[in-house]
Amino acid sequence: MSRDSTSKELNDAGEVRRILIVSHTHRDEAVAATVQVVSALTQAGVTPVMDAQDLDEFSPHIDVEQIERLGTDVSATQLEVAIVLGGDGTILRAAELLRGSECPIVGVNLGHVGFLAEMESYDLATTIERVLRRDYTVEERLTLDVVATCNGEVIAETWALNEASVEKRRRMLEVEIGIDGLPVSTFACDGMVLATPTGSTAYAFSAGGPVVWPTVKAMLMVPIAAHALFDRPLVTGTDSELSVRILPENIGPGVLWCDGRRRTELPAGSIVRARTSSQSVRIARLNAAEFSNRLVQKFHLPVSGWRGARREGTV
Incomplete structure (x- = not known):
C-alpha cells in the first residue's frame, strides 16, 4: 500500500492513525524488528512514520512508499505513539525527536540493560498488538x-x-x-x-x-x-x-x-x-509491574537469602 493509496490508513472512526518507529540503525536484530513493525502496522491500516535518518538506513529492507517522513510529511504532534527498537540510547534519541509533543514512547529493548524500555525483543508481537489496541497507560517523566x-x-x-x-x-x-x-x-x-x-x-x-x-x-x-x-x-x-x-x-x-x-x-x-522543565517525556507502560520489580529484573538483584530461600514478602 502506498502513501497515496485510496485505502489510506483510516480506522472505523475515520481518523488517520500514525505511529512513529525509531530504531537502532546498526544491529541485525533491529533490522528484523523494524521490518516486522512496519509490516504489522500497514496490515492493520496504520501509517508508519520514521525520521529521515532511520528511513534512509532501512530503505534497503522496507518499502519506503509505505512510510511517512517525520518533519516532512507529518509533525510529532500528529503522532499517536512511538515504538522504539533499541536500548536506552535509542529511547533518548526518540525523546529528542518528540520534544514538545505529547506522543508517548514504548521502548522495546534490543540492548543490554535497557532500563527505559518497557518490553523485551521476544515480546515484540505482543507489544505491537497492544499498541494497536491502545492498551497502555502513560507516565509523565520529569525533564x-x-x-x-x-x-x-x-x-x-x-x-x-x-x-x-x-x-x-x-x-x-x-x-x-x-x-x-x-x-x-x-x-x-x-x-x-x-x-x-x-x-x-x-x-x-x-x-x-x-x-x-x-x-x-x-x-x-x-x-x-x-x-x-x-x-x-x-x-x-x-x-x-x-x-x-x-x-x-x-x-x-x-x-x-x-x-x-x-x-x-x-x-x-x-x-x-x-x-x-515544564515539558515532560511520556513513557507508555504496557505492564503494571512495580518499579521494584523492574529494578530487580534489570539489575539482576538477589531476592533470596544465602541459604537460597526466598524471603517472605519479596517480589
Missing part, C-alpha cells in the same frame, strides 16, 4: 531545562531526560556547586551529574548516586570522583535550581553533556544551571 553561561552570555540552552553532566576534558575540574543561587561547596572532581529520577539508574547510578523512584519529584546532584571530605550526592525538590560553576582559575575547559547526546564546550568560569 531538566539546562542553561550554560560564560561571562554573562548564554552559550547553550538545552534539556535532559536522564542527566546533564559537567565533565573534565583533560585535567580535573575545580568547581563550585550551588543550590537556589547559594554556594554549597567547592572542590576538585572529574565532574558533576545533575540528574532526574529517571536518570538515577543511569550515569548518576554509576557515579554512586541513589536510585530514586520515577514517581518522586526530585533532582539529584552527584559528584564524580570528588577530592573532598563532603562528596555525598544531594537530592532536592523540583522547585530548586542546581548549579555548577567551573572556577575561573581552573586549568583547561570542561564539557557539558545532556543525555550523552548534546555537547557544549565550557570555558573556565562557565556556569551550568538546571531546573525542572
Whole structure:
C-alpha cells in the first residue's frame, strides 16, 4: 500500500492513525524488528512514520512508499505513539525527536540493560498488538531545562531526560556547586551529574548516586570522583535550581553533556544551571509491574537469602 493509496490508513472512526518507529540503525536484530513493525502496522491500516535518518538506513529492507517522513510529511504532534527498537540510547534519541509533543514512547529493548524500555525483543508481537489496541497507560517523566553561561552570555540552552553532566576534558575540574543561587561547596572532581529520577539508574547510578523512584519529584546532584571530605550526592525538590560553576582559575575547559547526546564546550568560569522543565517525556507502560520489580529484573538483584530461600514478602 502506498502513501497515496485510496485505502489510506483510516480506522472505523475515520481518523488517520500514525505511529512513529525509531530504531537502532546498526544491529541485525533491529533490522528484523523494524521490518516486522512496519509490516504489522500497514496490515492493520496504520501509517508508519520514521525520521529521515532511520528511513534512509532501512530503505534497503522496507518499502519506503509505505512510510511517512517525520518533519516532512507529518509533525510529532500528529503522532499517536512511538515504538522504539533499541536500548536506552535509542529511547533518548526518540525523546529528542518528540520534544514538545505529547506522543508517548514504548521502548522495546534490543540492548543490554535497557532500563527505559518497557518490553523485551521476544515480546515484540505482543507489544505491537497492544499498541494497536491502545492498551497502555502513560507516565509523565520529569525533564531538566539546562542553561550554560560564560561571562554573562548564554552559550547553550538545552534539556535532559536522564542527566546533564559537567565533565573534565583533560585535567580535573575545580568547581563550585550551588543550590537556589547559594554556594554549597567547592572542590576538585572529574565532574558533576545533575540528574532526574529517571536518570538515577543511569550515569548518576554509576557515579554512586541513589536510585530514586520515577514517581518522586526530585533532582539529584552527584559528584564524580570528588577530592573532598563532603562528596555525598544531594537530592532536592523540583522547585530548586542546581548549579555548577567551573572556577575561573581552573586549568583547561570542561564539557557539558545532556543525555550523552548534546555537547557544549565550557570555558573556565562557565556556569551550568538546571531546573525542572515544564515539558515532560511520556513513557507508555504496557505492564503494571512495580518499579521494584523492574529494578530487580534489570539489575539482576538477589531476592533470596544465602541459604537460597526466598524471603517472605519479596517480589
